[in-house]
Amino acid sequence: MSSDAFVRQLAAYWSGDLLAVNLLIFLNLAGALLLGSLVGYERAYRGRAAGMRTYGLVCMASTALTVFAGYPALWYGGQASFTAALAHDPTRVIQGIVTGIGFLGAGVIMKDGLNISGLTTAASIWSASAIGVLIGVGFYGAAILLAALSASAMMWGSRIEAWLPSHQAVGIELRLRPGVASDAATIDHFLRQQGFMLATGSLAICHDDGQSTWKFVAVVQDRHHAAPLDRLAAALQGWSDVVKFSLAHARN
16 A cells, blocks of 8 residues: 555545534433433442443443444444444444443442342443443433433432332341240241231241241331331340340342
């Protein structure tokens, strides 16, 4: 390749059309970073591992992978010899984004006993990628609305849940004294005195060397009258048949 041909080929990457498209892509990326960070602020405020940077990067990367597919005629400096052989389909790019975000979302979901955490973070990361895709294809109004709805749901959704009628659950593990036998009716009676009841189908019993361990979920009957965990723990300490116990909110 001669030096003149090389210069012309290099100059094609800095033509007026390409510069205009690059400026448009830059504005799309800046907007995606802003909207993604807006959604991620709630996670950062609550001390989650995925915060503003994670959400901003996810949204911005989704935009970058989507917006470039809209300008195939300008790929590789607008050289027809390359672009003519390329079959561009933005929907395939979106499928790849969704698959990649699925792996990222799975990485933030953790299970500890009956407590599952990270589901809201995973769902909101998926939402951030959808915001980026909307920006990439030019639906700016829809992207702004989705960002506002996502941030609102994450900030005020828990307050709405707390206001609506619900049955919170507590995971309980009891270890009884050696030789002591109990039954579900006795445990359910004790729980009802504290404002809870034994969840049907959650009971698991382990018997080893004459000692029984009961694992189950207790559901709140009336959250306005149910004992908090510290009072429930104090009641279990006063139960002479129990030598060891553990309590944890059964959340997901």
